[in-house]
Amino acid sequence: MKEFCIMPKIVQIDTAKEFCKTYGIGRGDLLFVSGHMYERFFKTHTEGAVIVNYRNYVSGEPTDLMVEGIYKDIQDVDYERVIAVGGGTILDVAKLFALKNISPVVDLYEHKIEPVRDKKLVLVPTTCGTGSEVTNISILELTAIHTKMGLAVPELYADDAVLIPELLDGLPFYTFATSSIDALIHSIESYTSPKANSFTEMYSLRAMDIILNAYKEISSQGGDVHEILLGELLLASTYAGIAFGNAGCAAVHAMSYPLGAAYHVPHGEANYAVFTEVYETYQRLLPEGKIEDLNRHLAAILNCDVRNVYKNLEKLLNQILSRRRLRDYGVTEEDLNDFTETVMTKQGRLMANNYTKFDEQTVKQIYRKLW
Numbered sequence: 001m002k003e004f005c006i007m008p009k010i011v012q013i014d015t016a017k018e019f020c021k022t023y024g025i026g027r028g029d030l031l032f033v034s035g036h037m038y039e040r041f042f043k044t045h046t047e048g049a050v051i052v053n054y055r056n057y058v059s060g061e062p063t064d065l066m067v068e069g070i071y072k073d074i075q076d077v078d079y080e081r082v083i084a085v086g087g088g089t090i091l092d093v094a095k096l097f098a099l100k101n102i103s104p105v106v107d108l109y110e111h112k113i114e115p116v117r118d119k120k121l122v123l124v125p126t127t128c129g130t131g132s133e134v135t136n137i138s139i140l141e142l143t144a145i146h147t148k149m150g151l152a153v154p155e156l157y158a159d160d161a162v163l164i165p166e167l168l169d170g171l172p173f174y175t176f177a178t179s180s181i182d183a184l185i186h187s188i189e190s191y192t193s194p195k196a197n198s199f200t201e202m203y204s205l206r207a208m209d210i211i212l213n214a215y216k217e218i219s220s221q222g223g224d225v226h227e228i229l230l231g232e233l234l235l236a237s238t239y240a241g242i243a244f245g246n247a248g249c250a251a252v253h254a255m256s257y258p259l260g261a262a263y264h265v266p267h268g269e270a271n272y273a274v275f276t277e278v279y280e281t282y283q284r285l286l287p288e289g290k291i292e293d294l295n296r297h298l299a300a301i302l303n304c305d306v307r308n309v310y311k312n313l314e315k316l317l318n319q320i321l322s323r324r325r326l327r328d329y330g331v332t333e334e335d336l337n338d339f340t341e342t343v344m345t346k347q348g349r350l351m352a353n354n355y356t357k358f359d360e361q362t363v364k365q366i367y368r369k370l371w
């Protein structure tokens with residue numbers, strides 16, 4: 001059986017002002033937005049809405065403590081609709097606030113609290129990466145168990161995903177790099193997932209084309225050109241979100257989570273740290289299969305021999321973001337055993353989507369090689 005669905009209504013609007021007017025943002029709304037975005041785009045169009053400036057709660061990736069902090073501050077607020085404007089961090093966190101009961105949030109992630117949806121949810125991405133606006137997944141670092149976990153339930157789908165290219169204006173190059181590499185990895189992991197089907201493949205391939213062609217343009221014309229490509233990349237990240245929302249991500253995400261959680265490496269960068277080695281390993285373990293189609297597609301975009309596709313891919317990606325060794329992030333040799341154990345015991349949801357099965361030994365070898 002193959003399944004494909006696009007749950008949120010996808011809306012494209014040119015400006016934040018038009019968005020606020022169309023959605024009548026005000027009383028009864030809980031608006032998650034950074035202080036900077038609020039001042040620049042929303043302040044004069046959202047009177048009556050309760051504002052949550054998530055930067056007051058966390059500086060990097062989302063944690064259970066951040067959710068509990070926000071929950072404590074807004075538990076007496078009456079709201080019927082959650083509107084979130086931001087990168088993957090804020091969208092993932094805001095999704096939880098559309099549920100009836102979310103605390104203790106660890107219990108929600110361990111399925112001890114039943115997710116019941118009782119508010120409307122509108123998600124507006126401001127980076128070109130996570131695709132969170134079109135998925136039913138919320139990723140949090142659970143500080144008690146030192147890893148990131150995903151909660152994937154239908155109750156976390158937005159009602160509307162709204163794409164506003166204006167909000168990406170001035171996106172710093174590093175944020176562009178980490179978020180778009182994340183989107184590229186979504187498109188590739190979903191393509192080789194056993195849950196992929198003709199529909200997800202179409203979205204995966206289109207996302208790969210847009211992102212890699214953008215990187216080629218940046219590589220030949222310089223970093224500044226990324227600004228004019230952002231509108232296209234916003235679309236590509238949503239396409240990749242649709243693909244992995246249906247077919248799933250796999251070992252790259254699973255193996256990057258312990259690194260992200262233990263050493264606070266931004267999600268896209270942590271993914272890139274393990275990405276090419278995971279695919280080299282797939283290639284060694286099972287060279288005949290879906291990976292052949294992927295390699296041919298990538299080789300055509302990269303204009304290289306199919307046998308050297310991962311070397312060439314890494315060469316291009318390194319011009320966008322340099323890949324670092326795990327030890328450069330502070331990872332110790334002992335960590336590699338802990339990381340492996342976490343992946344094998346806590347990331348079953350993702351590891352089930354691997355192109356070919358990875359046992360404990362394989363995971364450890366990959367980490368060792370990357371160290």
Ligand SMILES: [Fe+2]
Pocket residue numbers: 130182183186253267
């Ligand atoms: Fe991701």
